[in-house]
Amino acid sequence: MEKPLYPSYYMRITQGYNTGTHLNSFAIDEAGKDQNISKLRAPFTGIIKKIYTQDANEVWLESESPVEYPDGTIDYMTIMFAHSNDVSDLFVGKKISQGENFYSEGTKGNTTGNHCHIECGQGKFYNTGWYKNKNGTYSINNGKRPEECLWVDNKVTIIDNNNYTFKKLNTIEEKSNQSVELSNENPTQTSSEKSTKIVEKTSTENPQLIFTCEKSDLYGIYLKKGQKLYLK
16 A cells, blocks of 8 residues: 655745645645756656646646555545646546656746645545635645645655654655565675675565675665664
8 A cells, every 4th residue: 555755855845834825725835956847756656637727737636546644544645736837748537656757846827936836635536626715715625734644755855844744654664564684694604705685575484585686795775773684
């Protein structure tokens, strides 16, 4: 089961929810690494349900199947992006894979400076996909705080999180619910003689090989607290 990922590789939230033009909504403005146009990835594998080009090139993406929210909720999710300058390569019904770059920042609509307006909603897309809130602007149906919907993996560099706390995801380990280990077949070998295998396993009895060392050399692997290491 997929965990929805924060869509920008650089988190720089320039406007949070329920403030300014985002009153009575859980919308955020994500401005990326700098003032240039940055790409955004799909937080989950989903289907484009609606594209609205008459305003800010809004695009609604609905998860293909239920996803796991940071609080443990299992449900569908719909996310809306706005302000891309060009969505000509997108169409309703198009399937987007998790992690695929498919949208970008821009200035289409009522905005200044390149950024992306993002709103998350719990559940499937329905009706028009949004409603007019008390502030007179349109918000996604069943809006939910972004930090309650999106995980931050190790591909995201946090520049400004606007004081929001996002739950972190160890992409390799948690996404597959597996652990990474090194196995040691001959502990008497020196480090230069050892050939290293990295395996991702579902159980200790049936490991799955994902990498074999081709020659003696220096290798590195990023490990998290609690992981176990073996050399083989």
